Amino acid sequence: MPSEFDLIRRHFTSPIAHTALGVGDDAALLAPASGMQLAVTTDTLVAGTHFFADAAPQDLGWKTLAVNLSDLAAMGATPRWATLALTLPGVDEAWLTEFAAGFFECAGRYGVDVVGGDTTHGPLAMTVTAFGEVPAGAAITRDGGRSGDDLWVSGQPGLAVLGLAWLTDSALRAGANDYSPLRALHHPTPRVELGTALRGLAHAMIDVSDGLAGDLGHLCERSRLGATLEAGALPLAALRALGAGEVLARRCLLAGGDDYELLFAAPVAAREEIEAIARRLDLPLTRIGQLEAVAGPIRLREADGSVHEIAASGFDHFG
């Protein structure tokens, strides 16, 4: 059986592009460029909690890094480095080869040097810590929202949880010849280019990994504001076209977890620039509501003008 050191060397050593010292010593050595701050985030995926143990390893490798890059994107940071701590129940070379292929595909796509790792024996789980660069003072935090700001969301939130619903109830999928929900679940795209494009435009930003309503709740809490969403503006059409009824479509969009879209607040004056970014990135950006001085639960205004409150509880592993 190959040793831990062989494992690390064989599967998790790849060329580094902008790092003084990579894998193989007690620590890696790196430095952000002059004038840059480091954005640092860490996320763990555990078999049985965040993914099925039989998930395709290449997708899993991609997703392990992608969910962390999404957090960097939500700060407006450019991904640069990552470490991977991998806990394995045993050595399965085929699995490792595919996992590493997916992980390094994502690293290569977004210019990330993999600078460290730890391989341990135990129940399948992986923890990534990712580092991005952002000009000092330019990070887009959650607490900068202002009353009257537009609320925007990228792409199609709700797809991933619809994919999960398909996996647990195949009847929901009847007639839908479209894999986009499964792809969103297994192979999410971190909105890295959008995150950096919004520097200087967005006042506040968060990634929608705990569900849109829950994450909007976090943004509002940190910005000490409230929010009203416009039901007629919500991007529900794609979910409906995939066979989701109105109730399921809304639940997926507002309460679904595991999406990695960006939710951001920006001034009304920035609308044209934001729409230009959407065209340039070929990524839908939808204006779904606004921040308001009245705090409290997230409000939803229906087409008939009636307003009701919606639960802002995020996805919670212990809930």
Add this chain to the structure above:
Amino acid sequence: MPSEFDLIRRHFTSPIAHTALGVGDDAALLAPASGMQLAVTTDTLVAGTHFFADAAPQDLGWKTLAVNLSDLAAMGATPRWATLALTLPGVDEAWLTEFAAGFFECAGRYGVDVVGGDTTHGPLAMTVTAFGEVPAGAAITRDGGRSGDDLWVSGQPGLAVLGLAWLTDSALRAGANDYSPLRALHHPTPRVELGTALRGLAHAMIDVSDGLAGDLGHLCERSRLGATLEAGALPLAALRALGAGEVLARRCLLAGGDDYELLFAAPVAAREEIEAIARRLDLPLTRIGQLEAVAGPIRLREADGSVHEIAASGFDHFG
């Protein structure tokens, strides 16, 4: 049951001293001082592999961070920041309170800002990523050893594995009224002050977490050198005094894992300065052998002048 967000907030938010933005956003923001590189390391501890599930949580919290700070010390870096990813089978408030107390005790002792975390549901495990600062070019890597360098080791390697042997065979402990092996196992001291004191003196350094012989093998491999240890110079007296016979004492010292002492190579001309550091830090530093141009397995010279090779295999979770 408290939510994941409450958990993080209640137990793992503490004041930050040198960080632009700490826990509570998508990512933390930090920057090394001008002219400094970041040393980055990551280590996972898994219940059943690295510790007993019923380990005292306060010790476990301390050790979780300490083993990472040991890696920074082995680079000559000053610890500055850390993230903690904690996977829990459920919410046990008493356990969490004690774990956090131990973790933050270690953070406070070594000036570490805890800047991020993730709490997930699953089998008990924790991954820390730790960041230290070191002046650009001053890090002490594994590959700088030179033929003729003295080999030094700090403290008493072998204590931790002797403590582990006591736990699995209580007969070994008969008559030993000394808790130092159990303390070394449960509450290791990262040699942070020693690591930074050796900048500019040591040519190469590694921490002895995989066993002295194994880690010396790594240092030799990276430095493309060999090594001979002097049996008469090995710090065995303390292990003998704790009741270990000659065979067990040698095995603990040379092949024991989970020690967090520093092993380093330094020129003969640095002996006086190194001995002065030992006195200043009140930490034994023992000269145990030398690096040599002849590569190959680690050699051990007995008191009678005979030389034999010793296995350099490190501690391996998959071995």
